[in-house]
Amino acid sequence: MTVIASGGSDFSEGSSGSQHVVELVEVGPRDGFQSIEAFIPTDVKIDIVKRLHDSGLRRIEITSFVSERALPQMADASALVAAARELPDLDAQILVPNARYAQRALSTGAVHFSCFISASERHNAANIKRARHESIEDYRDILSLVPSDGPVRFNVSTAFDCPFDGTVPEGDVYWLLDRALSLRSDVEVALCDTTGRADPVQVRKLFRAAASRYPDVRRWAFHGHDTYGLGAANALAAFDAGVRVFDAAVAGTGGCPFAPGATGNVATEDLVWMFDRMGVWNGVDNGRLVPLADRVAQLEGAQVGGRVRTAMVARARLCA
Amino acid sequence: MTVIASGGSDFSEGSSGSQHVVELVEVGPRDGFQSIEAFIPTDVKIDIVKRLHDSGLRRIEITSFVSERALPQMADASALVAAARELPDLDAQILVPNARYAQRALSTGAVHFSCFISASERHNAANIKRARHESIEDYRDILSLVPSDGPVRFNVSTAFDCPFDGTVPEGDVYWLLDRALSLRSDVEVALCDTTGRADPVQVRKLFRAAASRYPDVRRWAFHGHDTYGLGAANALAAFDAGVRVFDAAVAGTGGCPFAPGATGNVATEDLVWMFDRMGVWNGVDNGRLVPLADRVAQLEGAQVGGRVRTAMVARARLCA
Numbered sequence: 273m274t275v276i277a278s279g280g281s282d283f284s285e286g287s288s289g290s291q292h293v294v295e296l297v298e299v300g301p302r303d304g305f306q307s308i309e310a311f312i313p314t315d316v317k318i319d320i321v322k323r324l325h326d327s328g329l330r331r332i333e334i335t336s337f338v339s340e341r342a343l344p345q346m347a348d349a350s351a352l353v354a355a356a357r358e359l360p361d362l363d364a365q366i367l368v369p370n371a372r373y374a375q376r377a378l379s380t381g382a383v384h385f386s387c388f389i390s391a392s393e394r395h396n397a398a399n400i401k402r403a404r405h406e407s408i409e410d411y412r413d414i415l416s417l418v419p420s421d422g423p424v425r426f427n428v429s430t431a432f433d434c435p436f437d438g439t440v441p442e443g444d445v446y447w448l449l450d451r452a453l454s455l456r457s458d459v460e461v462a463l464c465d466t467t468g469r470a471d472p473v474q475v476r477k478l479f480r481a482a483a484s485r486y487p488d489v490r491r492w493a494f495h496g497h498d499t500y501g502l503g504a505a506n507a508l509a510a511f512d513a514g515v516r517v518f519d520a521a522v523a524g525t526g527g528c529p530f531a532p533g534a535t536g537n538v539a540t541e542d543l544v545w546m547f548d549r550m551g552v553w554n555g556v557d558n559g560r561l562v563p564l565a566d567r568v569a570q571l572e573g574a575q576v577g578g579r580v581r582t583a584m585v586a587r588a589r590l591c592a
Numbered sequence: 593m594t595v596i597a598s599g600g601s602d603f604s605e606g607s608s609g610s611q612h613v614v615e616l617v618e619v620g621p622r623d624g625f626q627s628i629e630a631f632i633p634t635d636v637k638i639d640i641v642k643r644l645h646d647s648g649l650r651r652i653e654i655t656s657f658v659s660e661r662a663l664p665q666m667a668d669a670s671a672l673v674a675a676a677r678e679l680p681d682l683d684a685q686i687l688v689p690n691a692r693y694a695q696r697a698l699s700t701g702a703v704h705f706s707c708f709i710s711a712s713e714r715h716n717a718a719n720i721k722r723a724r725h726e727s728i729e730d731y732r733d734i735l736s737l738v739p740s741d742g743p744v745r746f747n748v749s750t751a752f753d754c755p756f757d758g759t760v761p762e763g764d765v766y767w768l769l770d771r772a773l774s775l776r777s778d779v780e781v782a783l784c785d786t787t788g789r790a791d792p793v794q795v796r797k798l799f800r801a802a803a804s805r806y807p808d809v810r811r812w813a814f815h816g817h818d819t820y821g822l823g824a825a826n827a828l829a830a831f832d833a834g835v836r837v838f839d840a841a842v843a844g845t846g847g848c849p850f851a852p853g854a855t856g857n858v859a860t861e862d863l864v865w866m867f868d869r870m871g872v873w874n875g876v877d878n879g880r881l882v883p884l885a886d887r888v889a890q891l892e893g894a895q896v897g898g899r900v901r902t903a904m905v906a907r908a909r910l911c912a
Contacts, residue, residue, distance in 0.1 A: 471869030549791030579821030
């Protein structure tokens, strides 16, 4: 695969002859499944991860190590790590809240950690019952467990908007990144639109400013939600600003805890569609992914979204 | 209202202090309702148009004059024209296929015609059983009926993608516009993504090239569909290219005849949300529009879309 470059913004020149490459990070098995109440049998989860891999996805956030009492859906994390190790070239990303759970994940063979702290103090408190400065300590402890040149994803939750306080000032994002990146700068940083209320102007502006402020960041990533219909538009804005790594969830699984009944994560198959049409290489075959998305959408209790699945399944029915 | 300027592309500078203004053209009562089979009572239609106007929309494509046999939903066109004349400052746009129907519309007091020809020869034949050069003749006949400085909307259907032939070459769009604009150049031209399969790169490229090729065009407009989830992203791309007029349908009514069960027109409330968040003035109050969209979504047989309606109604329920 071509090296994924961050920075640069020659998008407006059009796609013909372009060498643009993006990496899609599938977060459905973690971010999507965690909001499904009914326990999804482990073998079903593993089969879905295998089929995601079959469709061409090479980075999948397969699970999280967290309190089983708080999140029983993730109780089979070890089994997922073991299964993921069997899949060739799969970069299995594991979400961990602190060193205790990171230690547990390491003991099962996990390598690539995804860490998170909210830019918004109130959201961090509500989400993990920690002050931001305490979460920085937790993050430092996780970093101490992994090789200093190994892969680390650092997620800035509520980087654009907080469900409690509305638009998040850029200064709150910088407060957090100043501290997190002083611990280690060459990590991948994702700016996350947790509520789906970011807009394309804000996305472009923050990524451009942050990329200029923190030049040593290894890669910038965008984690977007489609709750207000801007999943693809915000991803486009991030792409314009030079971002080349995008989180997405198959079938748009995930929901939105702040708007029950609304959709959450942008659907992977929708971003694949957009980048395919734009001539941007992403490595995923929607011919394989969409039937899987249709199956995931039928999981009991799944709150799903996306448009491409519906459109392509409808067309398939029309042409059958 | 500030004069709506086309051209310019200083969008990437961000919205703060920006004077950007867009005009949203509500096409639900025509493009949305025409795909609903069960006849919507005329008083319900009129009430919806009134409430659209109440929400701040000042241009509404309220109906079309077409064969009542082919499209019985539009049989009450005259009543809609009469009702629209009662609404202050409403620019009521009327779709007409040829001079015969334009004549009929004129006799009821219609002023602002919306005309259409497909860039794709095959789609034009399938849609209105005319060769493109014959449709140019029809368009010339319509123009002969209206004042030479009066408002005219010229829609290029399938400007990006044809359901039969796929991606439409730019040359096919130019073939059509060369002829249509030689009849009259200072009209509003909409490039329409009839299938929803346009992508942001294609949208930016075509609008920039067309605006440069046809400098006398009065205004450029984008008519987008959300069938594959790119309704907002493509509108953003058009905005980047200087477009300031956007068609949309309340509740995303419209469906997609080429993918039954999939959604069609981008939802007006979704574009209002996006432009509001971007700090772009659009004159529409989503606090009024979204409850109306929720009501329109419940019309018998309506195929609807959009995300903002679902998210805001869910939040309202949560907070109730």
